[in-house]
Amino acid sequence: MTARQQLSDAAPETMTTTDGIEIADVRKSFDYGRDEVTALDSLNLTVPAGEFLCIVGPSGCGKTTLLRILAGLEQPTTGEVRWTLDAGRNPLRSMVFQNQGVFPWMTVLENVAYGLTVRRVKKAVRLDTARRFVAALGLSRFESAYPAQLSGGMQQRVNIARAFANDPAVLLMDEPFANLDEQTKLILQDDLLRIWDGTRKTVVFITHSLDEAITLGDRVVVLSRRPGRIKSVVDITLPRPRNAIDLRNDHRFVELRQTIWDSLREEVVSLRGGAGQEAS
Template identity: 45%
Template sequence: MISAVEVSKQFPASRQSPVHALDRVSLNVGEGEFVCVVGPSGCGKSTLLQLLGGLEAPSSGRVARRAGPSGIPWASYVFQDFGLLPWLTVRANAAFGLRMTGVARREAERAASTWLERMGLEEFAGAYPDQLSGGMRQRLALARALATGSPVLLMDEPLGALDPQTRRLTQEHLLSLWQTEHKTVVMVTHSVDEAILLGDRVVVMSARPGRVTDVFTVPFPRPRDPDVVDTPEFGRLRARVWGRLRSQAAGEAGASP
C-alpha cells in the first residue's frame, strides 16, 4: 500500500549544518497491515509519517503510494494533541475531514454521526471539544479520521496524551476497531506494549538521524485478545524489542525521562 525507498529528510537549520531527520529509511506497508513505529524521541518518527502521507516531500529517495478509491482522501491523520478545531462542535469536527473533500454539510454530518455513535460520543454531538475529556477528544479525532473513509490511517502518538487507564481502554477499542475496519495503519508510539498489542509488525528506529534498525513481526493471531499482554510470549517479545530500543535510546537517556 505504501512503499518508502531510501528516503532521507533534512531540514535547513539557521547558521548550522542542516538537521538530518531521516537517513535512508525503507519501509513497506502492505494493504490492511498495522505497522507500529517505536524509537527514541526526536528520531524523526513524525517526519516519517508526514513523508508517508505526502504532507512533506523527501530530500532524497521516494515514496510510492498505491492509489485508493477516487474522491476519498488517501490518508487520514490522528495526532497526539488531537488537532481538533475548538470552534466546531463535536458533530462538525467529526465531519471536518469529509467537508474538506467537498462533501456538503448535511451529508458529511450524517456520515460522521455513525462514527460518533460507534465512539460513544453521539450524546455530545452538540458540545465543543473543550468540554470533553482527553479520552473523548481522542475518540473524536479517531471518528474524524475514520469518517473520511480513507484506506490509510497515519497516527502520531495518538494515545500519548491520555492517562494510563484511558490509554489501555482506547488501545482495546482501537484493536477491535481495526479488526472490523481493516485499514492500513502506520502508528508512531512510545510504548513498546502498545506497539506489540496493536501491530502486525514493530519497526524500531535509531536516534537522529532516524534509521530503521530492526523490524519485529508480531506472532499473535487476529482477532487478538487484549489479554495477550499477560502471556510469557508477549513478555519475551517485549524484552527483545526493548533491548534493541534501549541501545538506541541510551544516547539520549539524559534528555528524556
C-alpha cells in the same frame, strides 16, 4: 448488529487497494545555517495495504519526520515515497496528531463529519456516517456537545472518529494517546482495535510505548538513534481480535516486548551523556 459489523458498515465507500506504500532510500536533512542535521538516512520500507504498522525509536530518531513525509508536510532530501494505493474518490491519507485537533466551535457530530463536509458529501450521507462512528466510539450521548465540555480522552475519540469517517486509504497517527492517563490509553487502544478491525485501514502509528506498539500493530519497526535508520522489524504474531488489557497477561506479549526492547536498548542508552535528545 455487532460492533464489528457496525464499523464495517460505517464507511461511506469501500475502496480498492493494490500494494501499499513503498519508502525507497529516503534521506531527510535539515539545514541550520552552517550545520546540516540528518534526521533520517537510507530508509527502505514497504507497508502493505491493510497493515497496521507501528514505529518506535529513541527521542530524536526521526519518527515524526517520517510521518510528516508520508503526510506530504515534508519532502525527503533524497529518495521517494511511492503510493500504490487506489483511494478512488476518497482521500489518500488522514492524520491524527498527538494534541487534540478538534474544532472548538463545532459540536462532536460536526467535527466527525468535517472531512465529509469538505468533500461535499451529501448531508444525509455524511450525518449518517458520522453518527455511526460517533456511536462506535461511545459518543452518541455527546454528539451535540462542544469540545470544551469533553475530557481529553473523549476529544481524542472525536479525532479518531473523524479520521475513520473520512475514509482515507491511509491513516497516519502521531502518538495520539501520549498525553492521556494510562487507564484512558487502554480504553482508547481497545476502541482503536475495534474500529480498525471493522475497516482494515492501512495505518502507520508512531509511539514511544512498546506495549502500545505490540497491542496495536501487525509489525513493529525499530528505528536507530539519529539519523534514523531501520534497525529491526518485528512481526507481531498475536491473534486478532485483541483486547488491550488481556494481552498484558499473555506470555507471547512479554516475549515480544523483550525482543523489541533488546533491539531498542542500545539506541536509548547511547543517548545518555551524549549530545542530548532532539525533538522527534
